[in-house]
Amino acid sequence: MEPLPTPTPAPDQPCCAPKGTAALGAEEAKRKALVFKALADPNRLRLLSIVRAEPSGESCVCDLTGPLELGQPTVSHHLKVLVDAGLLHREKRGTWAYYSLVPGALDDVAGILAQL
Amino acid sequence: MEPLPTPTPAPDQPCCAPKGTAALGAEEAKRKALVFKALADPNRLRLLSIVRAEPSGESCVCDLTGPLELGQPTVSHHLKVLVDAGLLHREKRGTWAYYSLVPGALDDVAGILAQL
Structure with a gap:
């Protein structure tokens, strides 16, 4: 951060931003x-x-393998990725796991695009 | 409307859809x-x-390497991926290439999410 000559910019907004400074920070970009x-x-x-x-x-995981023509371990892996990303919610009931969309999650992704 | 009693389903739309049939076809999903x-x-x-x-x-490619702290070949690779995906437009003028957002492209991506 350049202390000269004066004004005092916010820490993430240098006073003399070089052309092309990333509006999106590295850590935020990694998360998004x-x-x-x-x-x-x-x-x-x-x-x-x-x-x-x-x-x-x-949807029960038992209903998801057929349409994709994939084995259950592969489908379960993909479902875990979607759960870990906050897109799907998983609930175990009895023998099977049931998956539902996390409310608003896809809208949030659209929001990331809108705010890039 | 099905011409009963002998329905002729479309190749990707079996007449008796099992629960969980993918609303999104395999080819369309691959493209999206x-x-x-x-x-x-x-x-x-x-x-x-x-x-x-x-x-x-x-933005000129010459303005994009600094903020990312990456070499120009790496930045050029990433820019090519974005151009190939239809997100950025590239125009060569003189020595440098200039990149701009393809109008509506990010909205289109948001539309994919809305129509999943």
Whole structure:
């Protein structure tokens, strides 16, 4: 931070910003990229699509393997990525796990794009 | 409307959809995942952020290396990914290439999320 000549800029807003200074900081960008990593897979997009289309608002993992033509371990891996990214909520009931969209999560991702 | 009694389902729409059938087809999902792959990198998010913040609406590649603290070949690679994904427009003028946001491209990505 240059102390001269005067005004006192906010810590993240240098007074003489070089052209091209990133509006998005490195740490924030790293955090925001995580959710796009979760979305950057066709099977995960399809899983979100299936769960969203379910009238009950949730899908049993047992209903998710068939449409994707993938084994349950692979589907479970993709579901875990979506849960870890905050896009899906997982609830274990009896034998099966049930997945639902985290309310507002996809809107939040759209918000990231709007505020880039 | 199904022409009963002998319905002829579309190839990707079986007549008796099992619970959980993907609303999003495999090919469409593959295509849509590409743009999220482009966004799934912190440096690329920062590049979009810099270009968007530029009052002139475009950034010279020579202004993009400094803020990211990356070499020009790396920055050029990331910019190419963003151009290939349809997010950035590239125009060569003289020595330098200039990058601008493709109008509506980020809104289109938000639209993908809304229509999953």
